[in-house]
Amino acid sequence: MQKLIILLLLATSSLFAQTGKVLEAYNSLASNDLKNAKILIDEAAKEPSNLKDYHFWYWKGFIYKDLYKEQDKGVNHQSVFRDEAVAAFTKVLDYKEKLPEDTLTSVLKLLSYFSSTYFNSAVISLDTTKYEIAIENYEKFQSTSKLVDPTVDLRDRDIKFKMKLATVYVALYEVRANQSTGDIFFDKAKEEYSEIIRMDHDNLTANYNLGIQFYNKAVNIIKNLDVGTSLEDLAEKEDICVDLFLQALPYVKTAYELDPTRKETLIGLTGIYWSLNDIEKFQFYQDKLKQIE
Amino acid sequence: MLNCGVRIMIRQLTAVLFVVLLTLGADGNYDTNAKIKAVYIYNFTKYIEWPKDYRETSFVIGVLGDTPLYEELEKISATKKVFEQPIEIKKFTSASDLNKCHILYIPSGSKEPFSSVVTKIKSYSTLIVTDTPGMAAKGSAINFVIMANRQKFELNESNAVKYNLKVSNSLEALAILVN
Numbered sequence: 001m002q003k004l005i006i007l008l009l010l011a012t013s014s015l016f017a018q019t020g021k022v023l024e025a026y027n028s029l030a031s032n033d034l035k036n037a038k039i040l041i042d043e044a045a046k047e048p049s050n051l052k053d054y055h056f057w058y059w060k061g062f063i064y065k066d067l068y069k070e071q072d073k074g075v076n077h078q079s080v081f082r083d084e085a086v087a088a089f090t091k092v093l094d095y096k097e098k099l100p101e102d103t104l105t106s107v108l109k110l111l112s113y114f115s116s117t118y119f120n121s122a123v124i125s126l127d128t129t130k131y132e133i134a135i136e137n138y139e140k141f142q143s144t145s146k147l148v149d150p151t152v153d154l155r156d157r158d159i160k161f162k163m164k165l166a167t168v169y170v171a172l173y174e175v176r177a178n179q180s181t182g183d184i185f186f187d188k189a190k191e192e193y194s195e196i197i198r199m200d201h202d203n204l205t206a207n208y209n210l211g212i213q214f215y216n217k218a219v220n221i222i223k224n225l226d227v228g229t230s231l232e233d234l235a236e237k238e239d240i241c242v243d244l245f246l247q248a249l250p251y252v253k254t255a256y257e258l259d260p261t262r263k264e265t266l267i268g269l270t271g272i273y274w275s276l277n278d279i280e281k282f283q284f285y286q287d288k289l290k291q292i293e
Numbered sequence: 294m295l296n297c298g299v300r301i302m303i304r305q306l307t308a309v310l311f312v313v314l315l316t317l318g319a320d321g322n323y324d325t326n327a328k329i330k331a332v333y334i335y336n337f338t339k340y341i342e343w344p345k346d347y348r349e350t351s352f353v354i355g356v357l358g359d360t361p362l363y364e365e366l367e368k369i370s371a372t373k374k375v376f377e378q379p380i381e382i383k384k385f386t387s388a389s390d391l392n393k394c395h396i397l398y399i400p401s402g403s404k405e406p407f408s409s410v411v412t413k414i415k416s417y418s419t420l421i422v423t424d425t426p427g428m429a430a431k432g433s434a435i436n437f438v439i440m441a442n443r444q445k446f447e448l449n450e451s452n453a454v455k456y457n458l459k460v461s462n463s464l465e466a467l468a469i470l471v472n
Contacts, residue, residue: 167313170313205312208312208313209312209313212313212314212315213313215315216313216315218325219323219325222323222325222328222329223323223325223328225328225329225332227331227332227335227368227369227372227373228335228373229332229336230336231333231336231467232467234329234332234333234336235443235467238329238443238444239443241325242441242442242443245442246442264312264315267315267322268315270322271315271322271323274322274324274325274326275322275325275326276442277326277439277442277443277444278442
């Protein structure tokens with residue numbers, strides 16, 4: 001009933017100046033025959049003059065939005081209906097200068113709704129199996145949000161998303177640590193943490209996590225060293241590990257400067273300095289650790 | 294203005310544990326140095342020749358006092374052999390307890406006077422491995438040292454020969470030689 005009222009209201013507005021297939025598509029939509037509405041609006045797309053008319057794009061967006069809500073919402077996070085609807089509403093914005101205010105308001109509201117659904121799809125998909133879908137949705141969330149409000153500040157949400165994405169990469173790396181594919185995820189996690197630090201230099205978690213990622217990689221190499229490793233190979237592995245421990249250091253030290261009383265950071269620093277055979281500094285942070293315990 | 298669904302999702306995004314966990318051992322950080330030294334010690338067995346009567350029964354690696362290296366050596370003994378000899382790890386609490394072993398590791402900070410160790414083992418063919426600056430010059434055959442954050446080792450061949458041990462030239466090539 002509510003939908004019918006909305007459609008009737010729209011019918012009286014400037015949006016209803018259509019004839020032919022677009023009108024037929026609207027009529028099908030009004031009579032709740034979404035399947036036919038889709039067929040008709042897709043047929044209308046074959047008419048070149050329609051492609052230059054924002055009314056067509058608006059109704060196409062509306063029909064595809066309903067298809068998304070009816071078939072995909074909450075279950076299909078790669079909904080083509082949603083993408084088509086967003087693309088159609090985006091096209092309406094190309095005519096921004098001549099759009100009546102009520103139409104512009106309606107389109108922006110609908111795009112805002114879709115940006116929320118993209119965000120939700122991104123969060124729901126953000127795990128070790130569907131992270132690529134999550135990235136795709138997050139990028140669509142960003143672009144749709146900027147269509148609605150070009151000045152929108154997404155920095156905090158970008159950081160949170162990247163942080164979670166990085167932990168997903170770390171998890172994927174950890175199960176592949178001894179395989180060649182492990183490094184791909186190690187590098188991806190490193191890139192996400194580095195990006196967060198570029199956006200927010202004083203982000204304690206990103207600094208700590210990136211440092212510990214380097215530290216853990218070195219520890220895993222040593223932990224998994226075959227006892228039969230020759231002394232020549234052992235020296236090579238040591239070089240790699242010392243390099244990783246040294247790479248870990250500035251990030252964990254930054255985390256320490258940001259919060260000198262954080263236990264995990266102090267444990268990390270003692271581990272790094274111990275592994276670097278720097279006993280004096282190991283002792284320094286070990287004492288700090290004892291003080292807070 | 295965020296809608297309710299988005300606010301819930303943001304909370305969900307924030308609620309997850311974001312901290313990368315440290316790789317820890319049983320008592321805190323995993324002791325990387327102990328593992329590296331254990332690999333070194335096992336490798337030394339490939340470059341040192343013990344007298345014939347030491348090539349039967351178990352190959353004994355002794356450690357004097359408490360050291361995290363003991364656990365790492367125990368792990369090695371469970372899976373490896375020295376040629377055909379099974380490896381046995383013995384822990385000695387003091388120099389007076391020492392007896393025949395192929396390798397004796399004396400950790401840094403050991404309270405036992407080195408002279409007491411020498412007195413006790415001088416009749417055995419034991420490779421003495423220490424972990425204290427200057428010890429290769431003072432009587433041990435091999436002494437672990439740190440150079441540029443890396444584990445290296447000094448070799449004083451005369452302190453091996455003294456115990457009737459033969460050192461391979463290949464080991465000399467990898468060591469920091471001390472006279």
